[in-house]
Amino acid sequence: MKLDPPRSFMKEQAFMNLSKKNMSFEDVFNHIVRFMEMDPQGNYRLIVGTDSQVHKFHTIFVTGIVIKREGKGAWACILPVKFPKKFLNLHEKISMETTLTEQVALLFDDERKNELIDIVLPHLYRGSSFSIEGHIDVGLEKRSLSRFLANEMMARIESAGLEPVVKPESFVASGYANRYTKQPKRFLKYE
Template sequence: MKRTNLFSMHDDLTFHNVTERRLSLDDVIERMLRFISQDPASPYQLMIGTDSQVHRGHTKFVTGIIIRRPGKGAWACYRQVVLPRELTSVKEKLTIETSLSQEIACYFEGDAVNRMEELLLPYVYQGASLEAFIDIDAGTEPVVNKTSLYVQEMVDRVEAMGRYAARVKPDSYAASAYANRHTKRPASLVM
């Protein structure tokens, strides 16, 4: 029996941003370390979040990764994954979005985050810190957000990971603003 992939991975673990294309995960980590090393005495926020958009014949998921120096800029990139069908279930979309964010977050566990913390450690008494978030594209207001029924389940999943804090709308910038911006255009299903 032939197994089929749930996702048609578009560039699998390849990332892009406004100035660079086809970055590997190692490239992403190196760019983030370079950004931190420019000002290691500052606080930093590592944010990962996924949003999706249903297009004709497929659903496009975009996961954003942002390293932010509050008040002093950020470096960001995104990854695209295409599901070759139109999703209609809000819970299924939110579950897949959260899973894709968690997948990327797992790549940062261990070595990548440790390397970031090593850069910041000598400056901890000067204000250096690193907070890590998974931003969930869901809100808690039941009147406004169809996703409110599933927020607690997704937050619990993220917090069970340990290192990452979960954020929801309106604080989930990586998902609801950055990743959202890159979901609007239909994806090419041709690899």
């Protein structure tokens, strides 16, 4: 069984957040556009990050998408994916998290990125900004078990056109997405 989900698979998945279920990627993108249009002079960070949790017979991967307006709030959603396999090898697990982050980030193609940039572009001289980050659930500290994977995963995220961010700053992967991997029955209807 091939576990690397193609982009068409990613587009067909249901994104969700606390207020809305079963969003298409187009719905997600439209929410992001509306959020940015409310304050086009803001400083925006579009962030994608994935975390996972191994359960008894499967592994849940949750990818978070967050549009953060510095100092003025955020809008966020998740994409949960269940694999009928226990990912016990750390490299394999972190690599799949990175793959899912890359796949979701690739949904923001050049046309969509340009549409988001065009929102803040007229206000750049007033301090507006827009960046895209890929949050990775690895750390660089000596005590981190994943530190030997950090350079590889950072290079992958960078090659996908994202600014790589690792722990402790990778809050979308290690905080937001992580929260939803622990008790998936609270928000998933798959069992």
